[in-house]
Ligand code: CTP
């Protein structure tokens with residue numbers, strides 16, 4: 001995998017509401033960081049675009065970590081390298097909406113209710129997906145609670161993914177806030193593979209191995 005370039009988005013995005021508050025998702029960033037480490041260990045050059053996490057920047061010399069806060073910043077950082085990357089992995093839990101207005105000063109407590117106006121964020125994976133060349137490979141994540149496979153397949157098509165990693169929330173110990181994960185890989189070619197519950201580092205290896213197998217078939 002030497003000379004292969006990989007873009008990984010990871011972690012949440014924080015969308016500011018005022019100088020001290022934000023809207024964001026739960027996400028430790030562990031899955032994206034584990035994927036970056038696995039790609040780098042296999043010889044790839046990785047750009048890791050990370051939202052706010054408590055994880056240290058990966059120490060591997062072939063991982064270039066760029067820290068961002070918002071979806072707009074994550075999009076700009078990802079777009080800057082997407083054209084030259086062979087593989088895109090969208091592991092970030094991007095906030096779907098952001099406050100329509102960011103208050104310049106802290107919002108003071110006033111009435112009994114507070115209504116916020118939110119506007120849709122850029123869809124990083126879908127927007128870049130429109131620019132994907134045939135030799136590039138795009139991987140997305142889906143975390144669903146209902147009609148899991150149908151929703152994941154819909155995302156595969158809508159965002160021009162070659163592979164979607166469907167996270168199971170049904171099994172205890174899987175998904176966000178855990179160090180283990182149980183995933184099903186759904187591919188554009190129609191293949192579907194379900195793996196056992198295992199540590200996120202091992203899940204990353206399964207995902208990276210599948211990507212490498214598909215890429216070598218491409219070549
Ligand atoms: N994604 C992205 N930019 C966004 C939202 C999502 O790049 N603004 C990526 C995620 O990183 C993930 C995939 O798209 O790889 C699916 O994310 P998900 O939140 O499941 O999809 P949504 O299209 O936001 O749909 P939902 O209504 O289920 O949240």
Ligand code: CA
Pocket residue numbers: 094095096
């Ligand atoms: Ca979403």
